[in-house]
Amino acid sequence: KQWYQRRVRESLPWLPSPNNTPPPSPVTRDYIFSVVVLPLSLFVAIMYWGLYSIDPALVVSPTAVYTETAWFNHMKHTFIIVWTIAELIIIPRPPGNPRRISPVLFSGCYLVWVHVIYWTDGHWVYPILEKLSLVYRAVFCVSIMGLYQVLYWAGCVVGGRVHGDKNERGKQFTV
Numbered sequence: 001k002q003w004y005q006r007r008v009r010e011s012l013p014w015l016p017s018p019n020n021t022p023p024p025s026p027v028t029r030d031y032i033f034s035v036v037v038l039p040l041s042l043f044v045a046i047m048y049w050g051l052y053s054i055d056p057a058l059v060v061s062p063t064a065v066y067t068e069t070a071w072f073n074h075m076k077h078t079f080i081i082v083w084t085i086a087e088l089i090i091i092p093r094p095p096g097n098p099r100r101i102s103p104v105l106f107s108g109c110y111l112v113w114v115h116v117i118y119w120t121d122g123h124w125v126y127p128i129l130e131k132l133s134l135v136y137r138a139v140f141c142v143s144i145m146g147l148y149q150v151l152y153w154a155g156c157v158v159g160g161r162v163h164g165d166k167n168e169r170g171k172q173f174t175v
Contacts, residue, residue: 033087034096034159035103039151041084043107046147048077051128058128088155092163096156103152107145 051058060073068076114125124130132140 030093031096033093034155035100035152036106038084038088038155039103039148040106041080042151042155043144043148045077045081046151047144058131059126061127088159089162093159096152096159100152103149104145107148111141111144 048059052060114129118124118129129137129140
């Protein structure tokens, strides 16, 4: 319960906070949004619907037992775009640095984690990785990292164009 209340309080900084804990730094919050939240949510939706349109078994294993319905799974992978784009447009943030490599590092760490899960558990988190040979899997992973970086750049450009000089916290992140 306390973890949930803290997360809500961090995402809604105008709410009164118990124990007078300070809200998270706007620079940290903006950095996490631009490097993780925005590119990751767009990436998840694009990859889900792209792979699902080719073959639904590439995304959801037909032999797996799921506790959620198909429509909920589709909504979860669609509305993430709506809410992320809405936040990008509504909340002014300084544009990120297009030369930053943090998005590539984040996506690379995630892909390493996916492979660690396979090496320890013996099954792939994403069924498409099971169908790819080692060479194609490497090409797929490098492509994923590239797409993630492109989505980060797109977020920098769109955020900068939408808000322009209205950013009260400076031109670019310094973190």
